[in-house]
Amino acid sequence: MTDDKTSPSRRAFLKGAAMTGAGLAAGQAAAATPDPLITEVQPWASGLGDGVDATPYGLPIEHEADVIRRNVEWLTADTISSINFTPIHALDGTITPQGCAFERHHSGAIELRKEDYRLMINGLVDRPLVFSYADLERFPRQNHVYFCECAANTGMEWAGAQLNGAQFTHGMIHNMEYTGVPLRMILEEAGLGAAGDLADKWVYVEGADASSNGRSIPMEKALDDVLVAFKANGEALRKEHGYPVRLVVPGWEGNMWIKWLRRVEIMDGPVESREETSKYTDTLADGISRKWTWEMDAKSVITSPSPQAPITHGTGPLVISGLAWSGHGAITRVDVSKDGGKSWETARLAKPGEKMALTRFYLDTEWDGQEMLLQSRAIDETGYVQPTKAQLREVRGLNSIYHNNCIQTWWVRPNGEAENVEVS
Amino acid sequence: MTDDKTSPSRRAFLKGAAMTGAGLAAGQAAAATPDPLITEVQPWASGLGDGVDATPYGLPIEHEADVIRRNVEWLTADTISSINFTPIHALDGTITPQGCAFERHHSGAIELRKEDYRLMINGLVDRPLVFSYADLERFPRQNHVYFCECAANTGMEWAGAQLNGAQFTHGMIHNMEYTGVPLRMILEEAGLGAAGDLADKWVYVEGADASSNGRSIPMEKALDDVLVAFKANGEALRKEHGYPVRLVVPGWEGNMWIKWLRRVEIMDGPVESREETSKYTDTLADGISRKWTWEMDAKSVITSPSPQAPITHGTGPLVISGLAWSGHGAITRVDVSKDGGKSWETARLAKPGEKMALTRFYLDTEWDGQEMLLQSRAIDETGYVQPTKAQLREVRGLNSIYHNNCIQTWWVRPNGEAENVEVS
Numbered sequence: 001m002t003d004d005k006t007s008p009s010r011r012a013f014l015k016g017a018a019m020t021g022a023g024l025a026a027g028q029a030a031a032a033t034p035d036p037l038i039t040e041v042q043p044w045a046s047g048l049g050d051g052v053d054a055t056p057y058g059l060p061i062e063h064e065a066d067v068i069r070r071n072v073e074w075l076t077a078d079t080i081s082s083i084n085f086t087p088i089h090a091l092d093g094t095i096t097p098q099g100c101a102f103e104r105h106h107s108g109a110i111e112l113r114k115e116d117y118r119l120m121i122n123g124l125v126d127r128p129l130v131f132s133y134a135d136l137e138r139f140p141r142q143n144h145v146y147f148c149e150c151a152a153n154t155g156m157e158w159a160g161a162q163l164n165g166a167q168f169t170h171g172m173i174h175n176m177e178y179t180g181v182p183l184r185m186i187l188e189e190a191g192l193g194a195a196g197d198l199a200d201k202w203v204y205v206e207g208a209d210a211s212s213n214g215r216s217i218p219m220e221k222a223l224d225d226v227l228v229a230f231k232a233n234g235e236a237l238r239k240e241h242g243y244p245v246r247l248v249v250p251g252w253e254g255n256m257w258i259k260w261l262r263r264v265e266i267m268d269g270p271v272e273s274r275e276e277t278s279k280y281t282d283t284l285a286d287g288i289s290r291k292w293t294w295e296m297d298a299k300s301v302i303t304s305p306s307p308q309a310p311i312t313h314g315t316g317p318l319v320i321s322g323l324a325w326s327g328h329g330a331i332t333r334v335d336v337s338k339d340g341g342k343s344w345e346t347a348r349l350a351k352p353g354e355k356m357a358l359t360r361f362y363l364d365t366e367w368d369g370q371e372m373l374l375q376s377r378a379i380d381e382t383g384y385v386q387p388t389k390a391q392l393r394e395v396r397g398l399n400s401i402y403h404n405n406c407i408q409t410w411w412v413r414p415n416g417e418a419e420n421v422e423v424s
Numbered sequence: 425m426t427d428d429k430t431s432p433s434r435r436a437f438l439k440g441a442a443m444t445g446a447g448l449a450a451g452q453a454a455a456a457t458p459d460p461l462i463t464e465v466q467p468w469a470s471g472l473g474d475g476v477d478a479t480p481y482g483l484p485i486e487h488e489a490d491v492i493r494r495n496v497e498w499l500t501a502d503t504i505s506s507i508n509f510t511p512i513h514a515l516d517g518t519i520t521p522q523g524c525a526f527e528r529h530h531s532g533a534i535e536l537r538k539e540d541y542r543l544m545i546n547g548l549v550d551r552p553l554v555f556s557y558a559d560l561e562r563f564p565r566q567n568h569v570y571f572c573e574c575a576a577n578t579g580m581e582w583a584g585a586q587l588n589g590a591q592f593t594h595g596m597i598h599n600m601e602y603t604g605v606p607l608r609m610i611l612e613e614a615g616l617g618a619a620g621d622l623a624d625k626w627v628y629v630e631g632a633d634a635s636s637n638g639r640s641i642p643m644e645k646a647l648d649d650v651l652v653a654f655k656a657n658g659e660a661l662r663k664e665h666g667y668p669v670r671l672v673v674p675g676w677e678g679n680m681w682i683k684w685l686r687r688v689e690i691m692d693g694p695v696e697s698r699e700e701t702s703k704y705t706d707t708l709a710d711g712i713s714r715k716w717t718w719e720m721d722a723k724s725v726i727t728s729p730s731p732q733a734p735i736t737h738g739t740g741p742l743v744i745s746g747l748a749w750s751g752h753g754a755i756t757r758v759d760v761s762k763d764g765g766k767s768w769e770t771a772r773l774a775k776p777g778e779k780m781a782l783t784r785f786y787l788d789t790e791w792d793g794q795e796m797l798l799q800s801r802a803i804d805e806t807g808y809v810q811p812t813k814a815q816l817r818e819v820r821g822l823n824s825i826y827h828n829n830c831i832q833t834w835w836v837r838p839n840g841e842a843e844n845v846e847v848s
Contacts (some may be wrong), residue, residue: 044684045632049532050664051503056492058523060481061663063537068480079475091658092603093567095519099482100659108473113487116468138741140788143517143774179516210469233657234515235524239485240474260468317562350567364564
C-alpha cells in the first residue's frame, strides 16, 4: 500500500491525535532551553548566520556528529580489511548519502587518479581492449537506484542475538543512485564472437587494489544488468567506494561489486577464487558448503524504534519505520508484528517497491506503553517471504555466516528502550 | 523513451564503436603516467590503502575538489544574503548530494538545535499549537524526490548571455529525496473548523532566521502536497538547508521552501510580504508586475558538453547529457538541437519522468568535429513546451529577472570548448 490521503494509517493516527498534545508537553519539559514563545528574543533570530561562502562543500551539522559509519572492533583483526556500517537507525527515506554509506575493504581504500585509470577487457574476446576513464565516458549511460549488501550482513546473528543496534546487525548495506555504462556494451565493444556459445561462459572481474578481490560472474548476468559505474548519488564515487570506477551487480552480494575495477576477462568457466570458495559460501550442518549463492534474498529490518533509536516519548502515536529489500526484484509487501510474530499488520510502503532497491516502510500506530517484540517480514514480487531464524536454521544449520536474511526481533521495554533478542 | 537494450541511441553508438579506439589512444596520450599494462608494479596495487576507520563520514576525494558550490561575487552585496550554485556541469544522474546542493540565504544559515526547535500553528485554527521536533516525528511521514529551484535561476540571462557555465546559468536548483510530514496533517491537528470555507484561505509561513522570509501560500496548495521536512537524501537536513526543519513546496519557487520553519498562520488572505511583492515578481514591458507566479515552468539545460565541461576527446561517440524539470508535473520528452533550434532529435530519458523532480536525459551521438549550437527543449505532461528566449521576451519584455525558463544555447567550437551564447 502506498501513500494516499485516505490511508488507514493516517486515520489511525488521527484517532490518537489528542495524545500529541501530551507528547508536546513532554517535549517541552525535555527541552533544556526556555520555550521560544516565552523568550523575548530567540538568539538564532537576532543576528546573521553563515554566508554561502562558508560551505563550498557542506558536512552534517555538529549536532548530528553521531550519525556516522562505525566498525565493530572485534569483527576483524585490522581496519585495513574491515567493514564500516551505515547508521541506518538514524536515517529515513531510502537514499544513503555516500559519506555514511557502508564500505568494505580487503586491502584498504586506494587512491587511483582518473588519468591513471585503465580498464582491460581480455580473454575470449575478438580484440582485447584497454579503456581510459575518458573512453568510458563516451558510452551510453544508465541511472539506477540499487542496494549493495554485504553477504555477511547480519552474519554475526546466526548463533544468536549478538550486536545491539540496527546499524551493526543490518548496516552492511547502502542504497545509491548509480550512473554507469552497461558492462554488456563494453564487452560487445571488445567483441563476443570469439567466446562462441555464451551460455557457458563467465567473466572474471578484479580490482586495482592489492587484494584484487577477484570474482567470477556468469555471462548471463554480465550481459543483463551489470554496470561499470563512475557516479553515485550524482557525484563521483568517493575514494572508499572505488573511485573512479566500480562494478555494480544489482541484487547480488556486495563482494562482487568490484571497486577500482581494473580488468574483466571472459573465460570458459569460473576461476573459483578465494573470494568465492573459502569465503562467501555457506557451510551447512553436514559440513558441505553451498557455492554460488550470489543473490540476496528478501530481507527487512525495523530501524526505529531499535536499540540505537529508543522511544523517547510517552504512549500514543508512534511511527514504526524500517527498510526492506530483495535481490530477486521489487518488494511488494512488508508486515510488522508487535508480539514476536504471533500477529501481523501490513505496513505502508512510502513508494511502490523498485527492483533491487531499498524500500522504506512505515507503520503509523499507537503505543500503549506495554513491551513489544517488534519484527518485520518482507515479501517480494516473486512471492518469496522473509523466513524466521528458526526456519533458516532448519535448512542451513548453525555453521553459516553469510546470507542471513532472517526476521529480526527487537524487544521494546515499557521505558522505550529496545534490545536485540531472539524469540523461539 | 527510457532505457532498453535495443534503444536507437545504443545502436547509434555501436556504429561509431571503432572511434572509441581513437578515443583510447587520445586518453593514453593524455595520461601523464605510464600505461599500467607496461608498468611492472602499479603503486596503488603494491601496498595497503586506508582503513575503514579513516572515513567515519566521508568527503569527496581531493581530485574532485573543484566539484563544489560556488557563488557569483557581483550578484549580491554580501555572502550572508546570497546564493550558492550546484555544480550541475560535473554531476550526473538526478540526485543532488546535500553537500553541493544549491542554497540561498536571506540572513545567513543559522544554528538551531532540535531541542530548541518549535513550530507554531496559529491564526484561524480551532486550537493554536506548538510542536517540538519530537512531536513532528510522531506524525506519518512521506518520502518524495523533488526539485527546489530558485525563481531567480537563469535570471541574469534575460538581457543576454552573461554567465559562462551551466553551474551559474542553471545551478540555482537541487533535487533531493525529502522525508517529512504532510502540512495538511499538522493543520488538521490544530483544527480547520475555525477557518470556515477553506477555498479563500491562505497560510503564512515564516522561518526562525532573522529574515523570517515570510511567504503566503493558498490553502489549496498547503493541503495538497506541501511537506514539513526534516530529512534530505536520508539524513538530517544540513545547517544551510534549514536544519532541523524546512518546508517543501513541490514545483513552486524555492523562496517558498521556508528553512528553519518556525510558524504557520492560517489567514483570510495573503500577507503580500516583501518576498512576494517587491521581490519574486516579474515586471512586464509596461512596468506592471505579475504577482503569484509560484509554479516553475518546464525547463531544461545541457550540462555536458558545456562551458565548464568541454569536449576533451576527438570526433566520434559523444554523450550529450542534461537535466529537465517542470513544476507542473512529469517531464515526458526532451529534444536536443545541434544547430541552434533548426532541427531537433529526441533525447533518451534515463528514467520515466517523475512529478516535480529532475529528469536526466542523454543523446548518445556522433561528433564530426564541427561547431555546434547545442540546445535542449523540455516538454511536460501538460503538453507545455519550453520556450525560446525570443518567445519569452515577446510576452514578458526585458524587465524580468525571475522565472526565466527559456531554451539555453551553448556554442561548441571545433576545439571542443563551449560558450554561453544567444541565437536570434
